[in-house]
Amino acid sequence: SIRTLVFAKAGRGNAAVEKVAARTVAAGGTVLEVSEKVLAAITRRENPQMVVGVFAQQTVPLKDIRARDGDVWVALDRVRDPGNLGTVIRTIDAVGAKGVILVGDTTDPFSLETVRATMGSIFAVPVARATEQAFLAWRRDFSGLVVGTHLKGAVDYRSVDFSRGPVLLLMGNEQQGLPDSLAESCDRLLRIPQAGRADSLNLAVATGVMLFEIRRGALKLDTTETR
Template sequence: MSDLITSPQNPRIKALLRLQQKSSERRQQGLTIVEGLRELTVARQAGVAVPTVFICPELAGAAQPPSLVAALDKSTEWVTVSKAVFERVAYREGSDGVLALVRPPHRTLPDLRLPSNPLLLVLEAVEKPGNLGAILRTADAAQATAVIVCDPRTDLYNPNAIRSSIGCIFTVPTVATSRPELLAWCKEHGIRTYAAALTDAALPYTTRDFRGPTALVMGTEADGLTPELRQACDETIIIPMRGAIDSLNVSTATAILTFEAVRQRDEMVGL
């Protein structure tokens, strides 16, 4: 355990803030920040390396959290900080006084190990970390094969995305790729693509068959899918709206479609 850091001007705290605020810094160092005992324990149990843990005894308690100590290896450095310093670097309210540097995995499409009947969630140009995090929670809950992000506008390991996912970014294989690479890869692996889009040709999602290898393809909340990706998909589906609005938040829509696919698959095997 290091000496107590009490100044926000400490070089290690300044470096921590740069990592928190700049995606370029995270990419360059191959690090990101995880705040919270629960999220950090999930990351470690998923096999993610944790070089450094910053802990505030006043918030976390005098003893190191036993569950986290058990999950970490002996090479992890523990750094103690004052409450004032921790509150400077914390990015959530009601923090439990634990924050860490982690080395997130970097995956590509060929790295994904596909089962015989994969269920993939594809997001195009996602830009809100909160939406990404919520979709990762859905993917974890449904045991989707992977989340694939085409041409992302946000860092997949943005600390806010990690927080919103409650650590599910580490339990669900997540890949960033381009539209052409995604389409070629899906075709190569016999994966049928379903574009969720508000068009005259779209069919109600409950009428489609998601029991085979499936990719549910979602666009941004503001713009939807690009015409190029929508037209390249095998089918276009819609969640019928019965009220005054014509669309749902992308994370909500993704959850509805995902669990319809799960329902169909469960029925197929008699669950």
């Protein structure tokens, strides 16, 4: 739901801009025509795009999430970096996963930095927020496979069969990883083998690796069923 539309004077007469402006007014929103200098101040960019929109924040109640076969959800524990969160949301969109559950005190999913890192995927990926206690209560009714990456994980992430039922991928905080309470809620703790000296991967990179492996398993199932 759009609340405010701000556009540069150069956008005047643009059919797409005028269409959105009309929809904004019809929805009871505000339309502002401003200079590029004002747009630069709003967006914090020297060369801003012609149009900026302000939208109502929208989250999904955790209780309304009912995972089905083939669904993939990602739960993130206390993410601190908005760039990481935005990149994860973008990756969730890219692999066709269903959405993200933010557990505990996380960075704002609607902050400027997070939204920018999503590259528009914030509009396509459902976001739910929950306390750790509420998440663990919801997880007890999750009928599929719950996996998490952990430094103590004994199972290679490439050896798991992700092709049956819904999957919940649980990823930990950038500094501390998964706390014991969340790690114990996983059906399997996985590891991503590394060859160098680094002791861990960036959160967004590790989540991307896991999501594409889960997607590969789902595609394998599709191929098998087609045959």
